[in-house]
Amino acid sequence: LVAYFLIIEDVYQKRVKRGRIVYRNTMFEVYNRRHLRKELFNILKQMEKMQEGDYYPEVNPSFA
Numbered sequence: 001l002v003a004y005f006l007i008i009e010d011v012y013q014k015r016v017k018r019g020r021i022v023y024r025n026t027m028f029e030v031y032n033r034r035h036l037r038k039e040l041f042n043i044l045k046q047m048e049k050m051q052e053g054d055y056y057p058e059v060n061p062s063f064a
Contacts, residue, residue, distance in 0.1 A: 002040045005032045 005016045021028040030036075049055035 001030050002032070002036045006037070006040070 001019045001021060005019065008014070008016050016032050018029055018031045021030065046055055046057065050057070
């Protein structure tokens with residue numbers, strides 16, 4: 001959802017305050033906060049390093 005915030009801000013030049021994730025009977029409201037944006041940028045950096053072959057994350061299968 002945070003990535004969508006950034007896309008909308010880039011395309012429409014407007015800051016998004018919050019977004020909603022709606023499931024069958026539940027709704028989550030996510031606010032566009034600085035710490036979430038920082039976390040997204042860190043994840044994107046890790047993905048870039050993985051593409052370059054410089055980073056291999058630890059894998060902990062949940063089904064083990």
